[in-house]
Amino acid sequence: MPTQINQIDLPDRRRTILRVEGDMLREDALLLERVVDGIHASSGHSIVIDLADLDFMDSDAASVLKRLVDRDEIEIEGVAIFLQSAIDMAERA
Numbered sequence: 001m002p003t004q005i006n007q008i009d010l011p012d013r014r015r016t017i018l019r020v021e022g023d024m025l026r027e028d029a030l031l032l033e034r035v036v037d038g039i040h041a042s043s044g045h046s047i048v049i050d051l052a053d054l055d056f057m058d059s060d061a062a063s064v065l066k067r068l069v070d071r072d073e074i075e076i077e078g079v080a081i082f083l084q085s086a087i088d089m090a091e092r093a
Contacts, residue, residue, distance in 0.1 A: 029064035052078030
């Protein structure tokens, strides 16, 4: 499934949520990084990246996300759900 990024702005909280769905490869993560940079530069909002609906992420994409998380204004949510999903799928195989 292609990666979809949905933006939810919360101007009263100076926050933007980016919901990521589908599969995330390196190119998708680099696109997400550019989106994050653009939002932060134009609005100054802190950014939450929600990965709860992500189906797959490769290790190169994970490296890009790690770089994003190292920034003060960026948080990642939904990883526990993603990891539990991966564990469930592995147990079924």
